[in-house]
Amino acid sequence: MRITVISGGQAGARFIRGLVDRLPHAPDPAELTVIANTGDDLSLWGLRACPDIDGLLAEISDDPVSASSAVAGELAALDVHPQWYPVTDGEVATHLARTAWLGQGATLSEVTARLAERRGLPRRGVRLLPMSDVPVETHAVLDGEHEQQAVHVQQWRHELGAPPAARFVVAGMDRAVAAPGVLDALREADLVLLAPADPVLSVGIVLGVPGVRDALRGTSAPVVGVCPDLATLAPSLAAVGAEPTSAAVAGLYRDLLDGWLTGTDDAPTRGAARWTTRQVDLARPADEVAADALALAESLRP
Known part of the structure; x- marks a missing residue:
């Protein structure tokens, strides 16, 4: 069973962790590929940070990095700016390693694979890919x-x-190309999931990489989206003229979806849209929501 997930943000990372925790209990062995948004990447203090990749690494790993914040405190004491970006000591080490490897000529995909190996993701059956090696x-x-x-x-x-x-x-999106393995992971998947992440600033950015949306349209796998926390989405949805409703979020994926997992009753049903909607309690633990998403996707397989 080849499962591919497009993800980003903290909510997406929690969903992936729930999915990873659920897979050992699935009836068939599974290979999980996670395609991470890199539109949040930025350079701070001379270091390259990849917030969504780092969030996934931290959430999935059974060997978490240090959560102490001595470096952040020292930066503040030295009046080094910016000071608005939250960072832990372990994350600084990750940023240092990434910056050094990128400076030596490694691609972001290669760097991410090294970090994933260090965090034990391959041992858990997880392959983590950036959406693109081109800075975006x-x-x-x-x-x-x-x-x-x-x-x-x-x-x-x-x-x-x-x-x-x-x-x-x-x-940078005008120069971006999908990272190695991204398009194949979508085309060759048995199931594709859109994590409950921001549809504009997380999943939506990944979908903007040339070829990604076409690969999703062309895949034979069912594509199932999970509605994110609507209370957090108003600012990003407003910028694209959408309401913070399940129906509006599903509408942003309307050319891709086969199934939609929602926590409200405002999403269109099969009669009003081309996808199947299933309503569940999305406030439950992440592994239970992941199980619901898998079950819906399985039910839609040919």
């Missing part, structure tokens, strides 16, 4: 008194508190 960064465009200003999406979230954005732009 998402920015929020904000209306100012006299002109618009673009800020990195991480700064928009952590320092500014996600104020209303006129739109989002993805620097």
Whole structure:
């Protein structure tokens, strides 16, 4: 059973962890490929950070990195900026290693594979891929008194508190190509899941990589999306003119979905859309939600 998941953000990472915890209890052995959003990547203090990849590494690993924050405290004491980005000592070590390896000529895919090996992901049957080896960064465009200003999406979230954005732009997407293995993982999957992550700033960025959306349209695997926490989505959905509802989020994937797992009753059913909707309690533990997503996807296999 080859399962491919498109993911990003903390909620997506928790869902992946739940999926990893659930797979050993599945009736068939499974291989899990996770395609991570890299639109949140940024450079800080001379180091390259990949928040969504690092969140997945931390969540899936049984050997978590240090959660102490001595480095962050020292940076603040030295008045080194920016200070709005949350970082732990273990994450600084990861950023140092990534920056060094990238500087030596390794691709982001190669670096991610090394980090995944260190965290034990292959032993758990997980292959972690960045969406692209080309640097891509998402920015929020904000209306100012006299002109618009673009800020990195991480700064928009952590320092500014996600104020209303006129739109989002993805620097580097015009040069991006899917990382090695990404398109094959979608085309050759038995099941494809869209994690309960931001459909605009996480999953949506991955879908913007040339070839990814076409690969999903062309795959013979059922594609099942899981509705994210709607309470957190209003700022990003508003920028694309969508309401924070399950139906609106599903609509952003309307050309891709075969199934939609939702926690509300406002999502369109088979009569109003081309996909099958199943309503469950999405507030349950992540492994139970993952089991529901797998069950829905299995029910839709030819």
